[in-house]
Amino acid sequence: MAPLEAPVEKWTGKIRELKLGSGGRKTITVGGGTTLPFVKFEGAQPHRPAIAIEVQDKEPTDWSEFLVSAWGDALKNPGAWAKKAAEFGADLLYIRLASAHPEASNTGAAQAKKSASEVLSAVDLPVIFVGPDVAEKDNEVLVAVSDVAKGQRVGLGNCVEKNYKTIAATCMADGHVAIAKTPIEINLAKQLNILLSDVGLSPDSILMDPTTGALGYGLEYTYSVMERLRLAALMGDGMTSMPMICTAGEESWRQKESKATLDVPQAWGDNQERSLIWENVTAISLLAAGADILVLRHPKTVVTVKAALDKSF
Amino acid sequence: MALTGIEIYKYLPKTNCKKCNFPTCLAFAMKVAARVVDITACPDLSAQSKAALESAGRPPIRLVKFGGDTHKVEVGNETVMFRHEKTFYHPPAIMVRIKDTASKEDIAKLVDEVGGYQVERVGMKLTMDGFAVENASKDQARFLEAVETVLAKSGLAVALMSDNPATMDAAVAKAAARKPVVYAATKENWSGMADIAKKHSCPLVVRDSSGLENLVALSEKVAQAGIEDIILDPGVDSFKSSIDSLTEIRRLALKKNFRPLGFPVMTFPGVQAKTTEEEAALAAEQISKYSSVVVLEHFSPALAYPLLTLRLNIYTDPQKPIQMAAGIYEVGAPKPDSPLCITTNFSLTYFSVAGEIEASGVPSWLLICDTEGLSVLTAWAAGKFDAERIAKAVKQFNVADKISHKSIVLPGKVAVLRGELEEELSGWKVLVGPMEAMDVGGYFKKTWKP
Ligand code: SF4
Numbered sequence: 206m207a208p209l210e211a212p213v214e215k216w217t218g219k220i221r222e223l224k225l226g227s228g229g230r231k232t233i234t235v236g237g238g239t240t241l242p243f244v245k246f247e248g249a250q251p252h253r254p255a256i257a258i259e260v261q262d263k264e265p266t267d268w269s270e271f272l273v274s275a276w277g278d279a280l281k282n283p284g285a286w287a288k289k290a291a292e293f294g295a296d297l298l299y300i301r302l303a304s305a306h307p308e309a310s311n312t313g314a315a316q317a318k319k320s321a322s323e324v325l326s327a328v329d330l331p332v333i334f335v336g337p338d339v340a341e342k343d344n345e346v347l348v349a350v351s352d353v354a355k356g357q358r359v360g361l362g363n364c365v366e367k368n369y370k371t372i373a374a375t376c377m378a379d380g381h382v383a384i385a386k387t388p389i390e391i392n393l394a395k396q397l398n399i400l401l402s403d404v405g406l407s408p409d410s411i412l413m414d415p416t417t418g419a420l421g422y423g424l425e426y427t428y429s430v431m432e433r434l435r436l437a438a439l440m441g442d443g444m445t446s447m448p449m450i451c452t453a454g455e456e457s458w459r460q461k462e463s464k465a466t467l468d469v470p471q472a473w474g475d476n477q478e479r480s481l482i483w484e485n486v487t488a489i490s491l492l493a494a495g496a497d498i499l500v501l502r503h504p505k506t507v508v509t510v511k512a513a514l515d516k517s518f
Numbered sequence: 519m520a521l522t523g524i525e526i527y528k529y530l531p532k533t534n535c536k537k538c539n540f541p542t543c544l545a546f547a548m549k550v551a552a553r554v555v556d557i558t559a560c561p562d563l564s565a566q567s568k569a570a571l572e573s574a575g576r577p578p579i580r581l582v583k584f585g586g587d588t589h590k591v592e593v594g595n596e597t598v599m600f601r602h603e604k605t606f607y608h609p610p611a612i613m614v615r616i617k618d619t620a621s622k623e624d625i626a627k628l629v630d631e632v633g634g635y636q637v638e639r640v641g642m643k644l645t646m647d648g649f650a651v652e653n654a655s656k657d658q659a660r661f662l663e664a665v666e667t668v669l670a671k672s673g674l675a676v677a678l679m680s681d682n683p684a685t686m687d688a689a690v691a692k693a694a695a696r697k698p699v700v701y702a703a704t705k706e707n708w709s710g711m712a713d714i715a716k717k718h719s720c721p722l723v724v725r726d727s728s729g730l731e732n733l734v735a736l737s738e739k740v741a742q743a744g745i746e747d748i749i750l751d752p753g754v755d756s757f758k759s760s761i762d763s764l765t766e767i768r769r770l771a772l773k774k775n776f777r778p779l780g781f782p783v784m785t786f787p788g789v790q791a792k793t794t795e796e797e798a799a800l801a802a803e804q805i806s807k808y809s810s811v812v813v814l815e816h817f818s819p820a821l822a823y824p825l826l827t828l829r830l831n832i833y834t835d836p837q838k839p840i841q842m843a844a845g846i847y848e849v850g851a852p853k854p855d856s857p858l859c860i861t862t863n864f865s866l867t868y869f870s871v872a873g874e875i876e877a878s879g880v881p882s883w884l885l886i887c888d889t890e891g892l893s894v895l896t897a898w899a900a901g902k903f904d905a906e907r908i909a910k911a912v913k914q915f916n917v918a919d920k921i922s923h924k925s926i927v928l929p930g931k932v933a934v935l936r937g938e939l940e941e942e943l944s945g946w947k948v949l950v951g952p953m954e955a956m957d958v959g960g961y962f963k964k965t966w967k968p
Contacts (some may be wrong), residue, residue: 209730212769242761243757243760246762308959338956422869426808442967459876470637470638472635472638472819473820474818475818476822482794485802490828492803508795516759
């Protein structure tokens with residue numbers, strides 16, 4: 206029979222390429238796709254999605270026992286944790302400056318600089334730093350980190366509507382990438398990209414965080430917003446074409462399906478197996494929706510998702 | 519694709535004879551398009567027009583049904599590439615492979631486990647769909663025995679897997695009441711398999727993993743042999759080509775109305791997996807992207823629950839978000855002196871609030887008010903989340919009987935309701951909680967006092 210004609214769409218846009226890491230640090234580039242994720246018959250995805258591992262600057266008090274046993278004492282020290290994350294196969298690190306949260310230790314610029322330096326000297330991987338997600342506090346610690354990491358092109362976040370000006374300015378001054386986070390909504394995502402561009406930040410220095418809903422906790426909203434952002438970008442909208450980052454690990458491990466170990470319904474099955482699959486399924490589904498960077502927590506999930514990516518490319 | 523009234527009109531006799539009880543052929547056509555009346559109400563429609571209408575009106579991806587009275591499965595008939603464009607209609611069947619090389623006891627045990635599996639989520643009971651019983655032994659008697667065990671122990675759907683038409687015929691005869699899926703017609707055996715599927719009116723899987731062209735050729739052959747209910751197995755058992763092939767199939771079906779690929783797709787995500795996690799991963803991808811029958815190699819509740827949840831998420835109608843049933847929910851294991859919060863019944867609102875409460879480690883009571891699926895601010899603006907409704911919920915669900923204090927936490931975004939609510943709920947203290955769910959934990963620790 207006659208060969209099938211591949212049903213290609215004529216996309217006019219493409220996903221922007223975004224580079225993290227510079228100044229002696231390893232670099233990684235994500236994005237650049239000219240088609241939908243993993244659709245090979247019509248275009249290219251020149252850079253495979255990257256796996257970031259989450260590291261915190263203080264020992265987490267509320268993490269599942271399965272995470273705690275996987276990381277052991279490394280959780281007590283951001284440098285050691287970062288090193289171990291590198292050994293576990295992270296392409297880059299996602300450092301949460303959790304100690305700065307007013308409800309935690311309410312640390313400030315000095316501690317942020319110290320933690321950042323520890324991580325930066327412990328590993329040569331590209332790094333993203335995020336604050337405690339309290340806008341004023343984020344400004345304080347991220348500006349401090351920006352200075353320490355000057356010229357190393359790290360990611361700084363989360364940049365939200367309330368504090369985007371400060372973070373954009375510090376990114377421009379020190380050559381960093383802003384993580385623009387918006388609540389699961391396509392127009393808000395686009396609007397924040399426009400605001401950031403309007404103050405002079407290059408669109409090629411923006412990474413979008415569309416806000417992740419975990420499996421069973423709003424995943425479908427994130428999934429569809431990401432698909433719509435991808436489609437808008439491929440149709441030529443340059444303000445939705447930034448690569449996307451998803452905090453699949455953090456969101457999955459917050460849910461009771463991953464945390465509960467007592468009084469668990471029998472139908473939920475083995476606690477550890479289910480928790481791991483919960484993170485894994487969240488991650489894989491968001492990859493299919495267009496994630497360019499996945500932030501994960503459990504080393505085993507990193508292995509599974511990397512194996513999937515190895516086969517995909 | 520559903521035809522428009524004008525398209526239907528073209529096929530009608532155009533005599534306006536009124537025998538259909540409509541004044542004109544055009545009026546009739548419009549009603550047919552709106553599915554108010556069936557095309558057969560026009561007695562003068564030629565057989566030729568009828569056939570043409572039927573074929574033009576056929577959905578681009580056929581709806582395929584299998585399973586018996588105890589568990590019916592319908593897959594296919596999808597109309598869009600992306601769920602946000604409309605919705606995905608028919609969730610994939612999730613089945614478990616059973617090999618007839620396993621012992622009778624092991625088969626019985628697995629069937630009991632899968633068949634009895636049920637997990638509850640947002641008020642829905644999620645279950646597995648059935649079994650793919652494989653003639654791995656190549657021995658007919660053994661296969662029939664395995665099929666009998668499965669049929670006897672569970673009412674779920676079955677797919678029968680054998681390359682041997684004689685064996686298949688005998689097995690399908692046994693399972694006929696269950697309308698089993700016949701797996702599979704290949705380049706070598708398609709003619710015999712098509713005869714069996716036709717004889718028992720069962721769906722037939724066509725399998726060719728050597729490229730879509732060959733799959734198309736096979737699909738055309740069995741269609742010509744008179745099989746209407748086809749399921750496609752392109753052999754995508756790895757991440758390498760799954761999304762790529764399944765996207766190509768669905769696009770050709772939907773965008774090019776390409777009939778040979780206008781059928782649901784069946785996949786086996788665990789064939790190459792080295793671990794259950796790997797199997798879960800590919801299954802998750804295939805549930806997200808375009809598989810209609812997913813056959814697992816393993817079963818465990820810890821694998822089934824996330825996959826059934828993903829299926830529920832992806833196949834939720836984006837226009838009709840899942841609503842939580844109004845009522846009083848326990849987050850953690852609250853005691854009478856635990857905090858009481860209220861929010862709306864939009865599922866995402868519920869999940870973020872419940873998730874944050876969960877994460878805070880402070881067990882609480884969460885009262886869900888029926889706001890017709892709207893989020894806090896939208897519901898407030900639409901008058902569906904006001905003092906009156908909240909007070910009604912407090913009374914309706916006997917909240918006062920569960921707690922030892924009389925204070926309720928309002929979402930910060932509707933702080934304006936405080937005064938009014940205190941009037942509606944005399945003797946209660948109304949507290950104003952944080953603006954965002956994510957600050958609930960901090961609020962509990964620092965501010966909350968009953
Ligand atoms: S019965 Fe048929 S031909 Fe007569 S008016 Fe109705 S549609 Fe037209």
